[in-house]
Amino acid sequence: MFYVSLLLLLLLAGSDCRVFRFPFQTNEPYNIAHRGSSGEFPEESVLAYKRAIEEGADFIEADITATKDGKLICFHDLILDSVTDVHDHPEFASRKQTYVVDGVNVTGYFAVDFTLEELKSLRLIQRYPNRDQSYNGKLQIPTFEEFIAIALVSPKSERVGIYVEIKSPTFINHHVKWTEGRKFEDVFLNILKKYDYNAKYLTKEWLHKPVFIQSFDPSSLIYLHNKTSSPKILLIAPDSITSDTKQTYEEIISDDYLDYISKIVVGIGPAKEAIAPVDSNNKLLPVTDLVDKAHARGLEVHPWTFNHERNLLLPFDYHQDPYREYDMFVNTLEVDGVFTDSPESFETYRREWRIFSKRKRPYKNE
Amino acid sequence: MWVGAFFIVFLAAVAGSSCGAARLYRFPLSNRVAIQDWRPFNVAHRGSNGEIPEETALAYKRAIEEGADFIEADITATKDCVLICFHDPILDDVTDIAAHPEFRGRRATYEFEGQNLTGFFVVDFTFEELQRLRLRQRYSFRDPSFNGKLQIITFERFISIALEASRTVGIYPEIKSPVFMNKHVQWPQGKRVEDSFMEILQKYGYKGKYKSDEWNKQPIFIQSFAPTSLMYISNITDSPKIFLIDDYTVRTQDTNQSYAEITSNRYLDFISNYVVGIGPWKDTIVPPNITTGYLMNATHLVSRAHSRHLQVHPYTFRNENQFLHFDFHEDPYEEFEYWIKTVKVDGLFTDFPGSLHRYQEWNSKE
Numbered sequence: 001m002f003y004v005s006l007l008l009l010l011l012l013a014g015s016d017c018r019v020f021r022f023p024f025q026t027n028e029p030y031n032i033a034h035r036g037s038s039g040e041f042p043e044e045s046v047l048a049y050k051r052a053i054e055e056g057a058d059f060i061e062a063d064i065t066a067t068k069d070g071k072l073i074c075f076h077d078l079i080l081d082s083v084t085d086v087h088d089h090p091e092f093a094s095r096k097q098t099y100v101v102d103g104v105n106v107t108g109y110f111a112v113d114f115t116l117e118e119l120k121s122l123r124l125i126q127r128y129p130n131r132d133q134s135y136n137g138k139l140q141i142p143t144f145e146e147f148i149a150i151a152l153v154s155p156k157s158e159r160v161g162i163y164v165e166i167k168s169p170t171f172i173n174h175h176v177k178w179t180e181g182r183k184f185e186d187v188f189l190n191i192l193k194k195y196d197y198n199a200k201y202l203t204k205e206w207l208h209k210p211v212f213i214q215s216f217d218p219s220s221l222i223y224l225h226n227k228t229s230s231p232k233i234l235l236i237a238p239d240s241i242t243s244d245t246k247q248t249y250e251e252i253i254s255d256d257y258l259d260y261i262s263k264i265v266v267g268i269g270p271a272k273e274a275i276a277p278v279d280s281n282n283k284l285l286p287v288t289d290l291v292d293k294a295h296a297r298g299l300e301v302h303p304w305t306f307n308h309e310r311n312l313l314l315p316f317d318y319h320q321d322p323y324r325e326y327d328m329f330v331n332t333l334e335v336d337g338v339f340t341d342s343p344e345s346f347e348t349y350r351r352e353w354r355i356f357s358k359r360k361r362p363y364k365n366e
Numbered sequence: 367m368w369v370g371a372f373f374i375v376f377l378a379a380v381a382g383s384s385c386g387a388a389r390l391y392r393f394p395l396s397n398r399v400a401i402q403d404w405r406p407f408n409v410a411h412r413g414s415n416g417e418i419p420e421e422t423a424l425a426y427k428r429a430i431e432e433g434a435d436f437i438e439a440d441i442t443a444t445k446d447c448v449l450i451c452f453h454d455p456i457l458d459d460v461t462d463i464a465a466h467p468e469f470r471g472r473r474a475t476y477e478f479e480g481q482n483l484t485g486f487f488v489v490d491f492t493f494e495e496l497q498r499l500r501l502r503q504r505y506s507f508r509d510p511s512f513n514g515k516l517q518i519i520t521f522e523r524f525i526s527i528a529l530e531a532s533r534t535v536g537i538y539p540e541i542k543s544p545v546f547m548n549k550h551v552q553w554p555q556g557k558r559v560e561d562s563f564m565e566i567l568q569k570y571g572y573k574g575k576y577k578s579d580e581w582n583k584q585p586i587f588i589q590s591f592a593p594t595s596l597m598y599i600s601n602i603t604d605s606p607k608i609f610l611i612d613d614y615t616v617r618t619q620d621t622n623q624s625y626a627e628i629t630s631n632r633y634l635d636f637i638s639n640y641v642v643g644i645g646p647w648k649d650t651i652v653p654p655n656i657t658t659g660y661l662m663n664a665t666h667l668v669s670r671a672h673s674r675h676l677q678v679h680p681y682t683f684r685n686e687n688q689f690l691h692f693d694f695h696e697d698p699y700e701e702f703e704y705w706i707k708t709v710k711v712d713g714l715f716t717d718f719p720g721s722l723h724r725y726q727e728w729n730s731k732e
Contacts, residue, residue, distance in 0.1 A: 039696050132692045134658055281511060308696040309687045316509040319417050320685035321721045323699065345697045352728040 024159045024207045025058060026361045029330050030337030031346045032163050033057035034305050035076060039341040040132060042124040043083060044074040045139035049150045056347035059163040059210065061339060062147050066176045066184055071116040072144035072191060078168060079108030084122040085137055092118070101171060102243050112175040116143070130309060144188075148195050161210025162197070164188075165235070169220045170243050185220050189228055201231035201266050202361060214269055217244040218252075221264055231266040233302060238274045249274075253290060258297055267300030267336065275303055275333060276315075284317045291333050303329060304339035306346065323349050399533040401435055401585050403577070405730060406706055407713035408722045409538055410434035411682050412453060416718040417509060419501040420460065421451040422516040426527045430535050433723030436585065438538040438715060439524050443551045443559055448493035449521035449566060455543060456485030461499040462514060469495070478546055479619050489550040493520070507686065521563075525570050529584070536585030537572075539563070540610070544595045545619045560595050564602045576606040576642050587679075589645055592620040593628070593637060600640050608679060609637050611646040625650070629667060634674050643677030643712065651680055652709065659692040668709055679713035680705065685721055699725045 036048025037055060049060045062074040078101060080086040086109045095114065098107040111119065125136040142150075144164075151160045172184045192198065192211065199205030214233040215221050221232045238249050251257055253274070270290060277285045294301045306329075308314065308322045318324040322342065326349045329335045340346045413425025414432055426437045439451040455478050457463040463486045472491070475484040488496070502513035521539065528535045547559040567586070574580025589608040590596050596607045614625045627633055629646075637644075652664040671678050683705075684690075685698040694700040698718065702725045705711050716722045 037695075040692075130687060131696075132659060134692075282509075283511070316417075316511075319718060319720060320508075320698070321718065321724075322697065323721070323724065342695060342697060344695055345699070348697070348699065 021159050022157050024161065024210050026202065026207075028350055029335060030058045030161075030302065031056060031343050031350065032059045032061050032302060032337050032339045033343040034061050034307075034339040034341050035063070036060060037341070037343055038127075039307060042126045042135055042139055044076060044142065045124050045135070046142055046146070046150060047135065047139060049142075049147065050154075052343045053150070053154045053156060053160050055344035056158075057160070057343035058337075059161040059212070060147070060151055061163040061165075062144070063165045063167040064144050064188060065111055065167045066172045066187070067111060067116045067119055068113055068176065069115045070176055070178050070187065072187060073111070073116065073119065074142050074144060074147050075111055076167070078112075078171060079106065079110055080114070080119075080122065081108040083125055083127050084141070085125060086122055089122065099171075099175075101168075102241075110175075112172065128309070144191050145195075148191070148197075152195070159208070159210060161212070163212045163214060164192075166213065166215040166217065166220045168243070169215070169217050183223075185223050189224060192228070192230065198228055198230055200229040206231070212267075216240075216242065218242060218247075218261065218264075219244040225264050232264060233267045233269045233300075234261055234265045235269040235304075236274060237271045238277075253293070255293065258293055258299070262297040262299050265299070267302060268294050269302045269304060269339070272303045272305070272329070275301075275335075276328065278315050282316050284315050287333065291335060295334075300336035302337035302339060303335055306338050306340035306342070308342060308345070398531075400582055401534045401536055405726055406711055407435045407536075407679065408433065408719050408726065409436045409438050409679060409713050409715045410719040411438050411715040411717050412440070413437060414717075414719055415504070415508075416685060417720075419503045419512055419516055421453060421519070421524075422501055422512075423519050423523065423527060424512065424516055426524065429719045430527070430531045432720035433727075434535065434719035436536040436538040436587065436713075437524070437528055438540070439521070440540045440542040441521050441563060442488055442542045443547045443562070444488060444493045444496060445490055445551065446492045447551060447553060447562065449559075449562055450488070450493065450496065451519050451521060451524050452488055453542070455489075455546060456483065456487055457491075457496075457499065458485045460501055460504050461518075462502065463499055466498065476546075476550070479543065480617070487550070489547070521566050522570075525566070529570065534583070534585065536587070538587045538589060538608075539567075541588065541590040541592065541595045541599075543619065544590065544592050558598070560598050561602075564599055567603070567605070572605055573603060575604045581606070587643075591618065593618060593623075593640075594620045596637075597640050606642040607640060608643045608645045608677070609641045610681075611644055611650070613647050614650060629670075631670060634670060634676065638674045638676055641676070643679055644671055645679045645681060645715070648680035648682070648705070651678075654691050661691050661693050664709060668711065672710075677712035679715060680711055681715035683714050683716035683718070683722065685718045702726075703729075 033052030035043035037051040038048055041048035041051055044062055052060050063076040064072050065075050066072055086092055095109050097110055097113060098105050099110060119141050123137045124139045126133050148162060151162050154160045166185060166188055169184050178187055197209050197211040211230050212233050213230055214235055216235045218234060221234060236252055240249055275290050276287050279285050291301050306325060314320060322345055326346060329338060338346060410429030412420035414428040415425050418425040418428055421439055429437050440453040441449050442452050443449055463469060472486050474487055474490060475482055476487060496518050500514045501516045503510050525537060528537045541560060541563055544559050572584050572586045586605050587608050588605055589610050591610040591612060593609060596609060611628060617624055618628060646667060651667050652661050655662050668678050683701060687696040690696055690698060690701055698721055702722055705714060714722060
């Protein structure tokens with residue numbers, strides 16, 4: 001009897017590496033660590049993610065892209081030039097290429113031209129020169145599975161969700177081929193399913209394994225619609241055209257389109273400027289009705305990205321005070337989550353204001 | 367009934383006294399909410415100059431709106447002995463002097479605090495001439511929209527802004543560059559800038575030791591980098607004084623003493639006969655490692671000051687990330703937290719009194 005219960009305990013422990021966890025919080029706007037705690041560490045590195053979890057993030061966020069040999073990694077850009085030391089690797093000097101990306105010529109070292117092993121020989125650097133450079137050259141690019149493991153083995157008693165983006169799927173599917181007719185989206189989904197991320201939003205199973213699948217490409221989300229119950233988020237940027245369907249921003253935020261896409265996604269992830277545009281003097285203009293339109297359809301709103309630097313365009317109205325900006329979006333505009341480079345600061349804001357969403361989840365009646 | 371009588375007598379006294387400046391107090395001083403004294407002082411350094419050009423009426427009013435305990439100003443003198451609020455000895459950096467061809471011939475080179483300085487010196491302009499100038503925001507990364515709109519104000523105007531507030535707001539004026547002032551300005555009858563400075567304070571009823579009844583009604587700290595100025599006015603007033611301490615390499619302008627000397631135990635013993643506190647540059651209290659961008663170990667300056675019952679009011683706290691050491695993760699509130707809770711200072715000079723006030727309010731819910 002004793003050995004049976006010991007075995008059970010070990011099995012339970014093995015499945016989640018921790019016997020007990022608190023229920024996933026859904027009362028407050030989500031604290032989404034954009035590329036990890038990227039204000040402090042090079043983005044999308046193991047340390048950035050671990051730190052984000054320490055700091056209280058609900059979700060760690062990653063851009064998923066593919067290598068030459070079809071492996072999925074966490075990496076934001078298509079090229080390696082801005083956040084890795086690829087220029088210090090003479091063995092790769094010949095890999096510099098020019099490809100067309102969304103109609104524009106881009107030159108650099110493309111991740112799709114490197115195998116996973118080669119990418120693992122590179123080291124990450126902090127993208128922004130005014131942030132801490134002391135971890136440059138020390139951290140590797142993580143794989144998608146390594147990223148998931150960080151969330152699952154987190155030592156905290158709160159669960160940590162994953163917020164993963166299908167990044168540049170048109171480009172990836174053009175440059176990387178998988179066997180058995182699989183596409184990038186299929187391989188992406190298989191990894192999620194391997195780790196049991198496959199439940200409908202806000203069900204018990206989802207709260208056990210929280211996940212959002214995000215993308216700028218509606219067709220990828222539609223493709224996955226019947227293949228997974230996991231909740232999806234459509235990312236939206238003003239002044240842009242969707243890479244896959246060539247739709248304008250105005251089309252995407254139109255009433256008709258929002259009606260349509262609200263059958264596929266549980267929310268939208270707009271740029272902050274789509275909600276609170278800024279004029280050429282870096283001052284706020286009147287807010288748009290995007291949040292209202294989304295909320296009216298039961299869609300959540302998770303704007304990006306909150307960071308603290310003037311040079312990354314914190315409008316003057318906030319007086320260089322990140323908490324004022326959080327307050328505007330959370331308290332005044334009532335968004336449902338924020339993508340932030342500083343999950344610690346957002347956590348401080350939530351704690352100090354004891355923010356509870358004025359709107360109770362679930363928002364959609366289904 | 368007798369309150370009414372007191373009020374009428376008070377108004378009569380106010381109306382009956384001489385010397386110019388309109389002194390209409392909207393609220394009888396005895397009815398105003400007292401200044402807080404149970405948490406470190408929020409000192410609006412040059413007003414709320416993170417938002418509005420420094421040392422302007424608007425910057426001071428904004429600071430009061432935002433909850434500052436004290437408004438702070440640098441008091442310098444014009445050619446015709448008028449005391450004004452202005453930080454630099456020259457007009458070049460924060461005024462539109464360059465757009466005034468009528469003043470082109472006033473450019474001069476003087477020795478200023480040990481170095482040759484060239485520019486348009488305040489001491490070479492009458493007050494009326496200075497009134498033709500307009501102020502601008504010192505830092506290019508702060509809101510420029512008030513540039514060209516605001517004028518230099520007098521010491522008396524600064525005081526009236528504090529006295530007209532609906533709650534008790536203290537003033538924190540600095541006797542600025544007294545050695546230079548006394549050398550270049552023709553004070554009448556062998557007077558010094560310190561005499562003129564004190565005359566104005568006395569005219570507006572500033573007196574009383576720290577925490578006396580008189581002080582509580584009209585709180586004040588008189589600050590200076592020049593110890594002999596503070597010692598000189600000690601014979602004239604019992605208002606509390608603060609000894610300012612600059613960076614390691616700077617010697618006192620009047621006594622030519624080094625940083626090491628004026629922060630030695632012996633000197634602190636000596637100066638504590640004249641001042642109630644010190645105002646050091648914060649990077650000398652907890653020095654940063656210039657290479658890594660992180661703080662090094664704190665010195666013992668604060669505890670040595672506290673053991674002599676000296677307050678510590680370091681300068682200057684700014685929200686922008688280029689002023690924040692990496693320990694604070696680009697979050698100005700983390701910097702406040704460290705200095706208030708760990709270093710335990712008694713006041714903070716900040717360019718962003720609104721942020722400091724918000725932080726203090728959050729942390730005061732007992």
